[in-house]
Amino acid sequence: MAVTIDLRDEEHSLALAIRRLSADAPLRARLGEAARAWWRTYASPNAAFPCWERLLREAAALDPAPRPTDWPPHLTADGTERARAMLDEFGLSVDLF
Helix, strand or coil, rough: CCCCHHHHHHHHHHHHHHHHHHHCCHHHHHHHHHHHHHHHHHCHHHHHHHHHHHHHHHHCCCCCCCCCCCCCHHHHCCCCCCHHHHHHCCCCCCCCC
């Protein structure tokens, strides 16, 4: 079951859908059960975990995309700049940063 909202008339369409749901308890129950069934099949932790694990393994195996030459420095900042500057004042550096 699906609900379609006409974006050109979103406020009116949404009001009609809400009004229908508020007046139709069996429809609310069917939609609720269908949503729970979908969640159990596709989004519950047991169902979603294998998909996420596979996706994250695939992503981790990819080479990073090359950055454009005009890439803004703030987009690659890792939050260690201040720590590096402080260590540099003492002539120190660590592989951690």
